[in-house]
């Protein structure tokens with residue numbers, strides 16, 4: 001409790017460990033809340049939670065509360081899962097996919113992710129998982145970072161087409177991206193250009209918390225599944 005109050009004055013780190021995927025993982029009290037950071041960016045709670053909350057608000061909490069199954073690719077400390085359960089009031093199924101076993105151990109030990117009854121956490125590469133899953137989802141949240149880097153597969157036509165196949169008609173993708181360089185801006189521009197506007201409707205929320213662009217993609221009723 002003392003650490004929590006002191007953290008309003010200065011951040012207090014309580015755990016640091018090495019990670020193959022994220023260089024380091026740090027659990028820190030900051031401004032009265034426990035946050036998870038990688039070597040160079042915030043992973044969970046703090047600004048990351050605010051960014052995804054803005055995306056969820058844009059979709060509409062009431063609409064989300066009525067969904068049946070939400071897939072979260074990139075779980076870390078699970079701040080978006082807490083937003084879904086505690087703020088949106090969503091009580092149906094959530095599946096989370098996380099590549100880093102160390103992150104999962106931290107999520108359970110410090111962020112009590114294993115106490116959320118409607119949440120299933122799977123240790124897997126999101127790319128592999130989306131190839132295997134036979135489920136259909138109402139909302140797919142893509143929030144995948146390896147420190148500040150976003151893997152290339154996220155921006156390829158193959159991946160977006162596969163994700164669209166997994167969505168129910170009128171289902172949504174909430175994609176959190178980071179734009180730190182001109183190359184990142186161009187990457188996002190090319191990504192938006194590859195989306196077929198006869199099968200999806202797209203909204204972007206640029207410059208969320210300075211460096212993030214949130215992309216919301218809604219599958220129209222007529223996307224052919226192959």
Ligand SMILES: C[S@@+](CC[C@H](N)C(=O)[O-])C[C@H]1O[C@@H](n2cnc3c(N)ncnc32)[C@H](O)[C@@H]1O
Pocket residue numbers: 021022042043044045048049052072073074075076077078079080081097098099100103124125126127143144145146151
């Ligand atoms: C920004 S954090 C996710 C934050 C989380 N959505 C939240 O609401 O707190 C990014 C996560 O993506 C994970 N990640 C990176 N590459 C991945 C991959 N290929 N498949 C699944 N997870 C991956 C990282 O280990 C990290 O935990």
